[in-house]
Amino acid sequence: MAERERQHVRVAVIGAGFGGLGAAVRLRREGITDFVVLERADALGGTWRDNSYPGCACDVPSHLYSFSFAPNSAWPRAFSGQPHIRAYMEHVADVFGLRPHLRFGAEVQGLRWDAGELHWEVRTGSGEYTADVVVSAAGPLSDPSIPDVPGLAEFPGAVFHSSRWDHGCDLRGKRVAVVGTGASAIQIVPAIQPEAGRLTLFQRTPPWVLPRADREISAAEQWLHAKVPATRVLRRGVLWGIRELQVGFFTKWPDRLRFLEGLAAAHMRKAIADPALRARLLPDYRIGCKRILLSNDYYPALAKPNVDLVASGLAEVRGSTLVAADGTEAEADVIVFGTGFHVTDMPIGQVITGVDGITLAESWKDGMAALRGTSAAGFPNLLTVIGPNTALGNSSMILIIESQLNYLADYMRQLDTLGGKAALDARPSAVRAWNRKVQQRMRGTVWNTGCKSWYLDAAGRNTTVWPGTTAEFRRATRQVDIAEYQVLRKPRVRARTVAVEAAP
Secondary structure, three states: OOHHHOEEEEEEEEOOOHHHHHHHHHHHHOOOOOEEEEEOOOOOOOHHHHOOOOOOEOOOOOOOOOOOOOOOOOOOEOOOEHHHHHHHHHHHHHHOOOHHHEEEOOOEEEEEEEOOOOEEEEEEOOEEEEEEEEEEOOOOOOOEOOOOOOOHHHOOOEEEEHHHOOOOOOOOOOEEEEEOOOOOHHHHHHHHOOOOOEEEEEOOOOOOEEOOOOOEOOHHHHHHHHHOHHHHHHHHHHHHHHHHHHHHHHHOOHHHHHHHHHHHHHHHHHHOOOHHHHHHHOOOOOOOOOOOEEOOOHHHHHOOOOEEEEOOOEEEEEOOEEEEOOOOEEEOOEEEEOOOEOOOOOHHHHHEEOOOOOEHHHHOOOOOOOEOOOEOOOOOOEEEOOOOOOEOOOOOHHHHHHHHHHHHHHHHHHHHHHOOOEEEEEOHHHHHHHHHHHHHHHOOOHHHOOOOOOOEOOOOOEOOEOOOOHHHHHHHOOOOOHHHEEEEEOOOOOOOOOOOOOOO
C-alpha cells in the first residue's frame, strides 16, 4: 500500500489490556496524543475480557491490582472477580479519554521495520499504519495453549479453553472433564461442580494451594477510602510491603518456604478426609516453584461424590472416552482445557520483523531476552510491556507495568532530545549483560528447584519471572541509559552530479 494511503502515527500500541491502556494513559499524560491502540477483539480488557469462565477472579488483592494513578475506592471484595476488574478497565478508558484512540478488530498481522524511513509498517485486519514507535502490550496470557492430544478432533462433544469459555454450553447433568490444575482450573472446578453430573479432573502435577483471605469490603470502608484517600494509600502500601518482604524467600532462601508447605498441607487435610486422595494432591516440589494458588473451595469440591481426580495428564481421546497417561479412562460429554497460554513463545513475535529481516520469534528461538524487559536488539523503537523476565510470582503485575510505563515515558523524551528523525536500537552487548545479570540472580531461586512450570522455556530457562522486588525493577526502569542503545538516523541521500556537454 502506498505511503499516502497509510495513516501515520507517532506511537502504535498493540493490545487494550492493562498494559495497553496504561501505555495510552501515560502517553496522554506526557502530552502525546498522536497514537492508536490496536486491539484484535471488539472490546477492551485483554485477559479480563477473554477469561469469563465461572468463578473467574484475581488472586492479587483488589487495592494492589489497580493503577496507582487511577485508584478505586469502591472495590466490593478483597479479591475482585472478573466483572469488577473489567468494569474498572472500562472506567479507566472513560476517565482518561482513551476511546478515540481505540481501534477494535485491528489484529496486527504484520509489523516490519523500514530502515530507510526509520518507522514501523503496521498491517492490521482493519487497515495499515506507519508508526515511529510501537509498544507491544499483547501480553503473555493472551493466546491459549491447547495440547495436541491424539483423537481430540474426533471428540463428539464440546471442547473449549478456559479463556474461550462457551457460555452456550449447558453443563447441567453433563459429564465434564477439566484438563489442568492451574490458576484457572482451581476456580472453574468449584464453580461448575454443583451442576455437572460427573466431573473428572485430569491432574498432571498437583498445585500447592493456600487459603484465600477473601471477604466483602464494607460500605464503611469504601466510604472511608473515598473521603480520606490517605487510608486507601495506606492499605495499598501495606499490601505492597508485605509482598516485597516475601521476595527474599523466593529468590534467596527457598528452603525457608517449608513453613508455607505445612500451612498448605493443613489446608488440604481440613477438607480432604480420604488419605489416598490426599496423597495424590500433595505436591513433591518446593512451594513457589510453580505459582502458588489461593482457594477455599477447591479441595472441598474435589471431595464431592460426583468428582473424580485422575492423577495423570490426558494422553488420548477415543470417541467420548478420555485416556490418561497412566491408562485411566473416563467418559465425557464436554472437555474444558485449563492448560495455560503461549508464554515463552508468544505468537505476536511471529509477525514482528526487525532490521535484519528476521522475526522476533526467530531472534528469541534460543530464549527470550530484552534489555530491562523492554527492548530487544535488532528491533528499534519497539518496546514490550510485560516482556522477558518481568512477570511476578507473588505480587501485582500492575506494579511492573507502571515501571515499564516510566521507561516508555523517558524513552519518548530521549527521542525528542535527539532531534530530527531518530530511533533507538538496544545494543546486543547491553541485552546480553542485562540477561546475564538476570539469569545469575535466577540460580538460587525457588523457580530453579526442579519443577516444570510455565515460567520455563523449552530449554528449561526461566525467561518469564523477575527475580527481585518490584522496587528494584522500578529503579532499573526509572530512565533510559542512552549508552545501552545505538542511535539510528535516516541514511543521507547523496546528490548525483550529471555532466552536460555544450551543444556544438
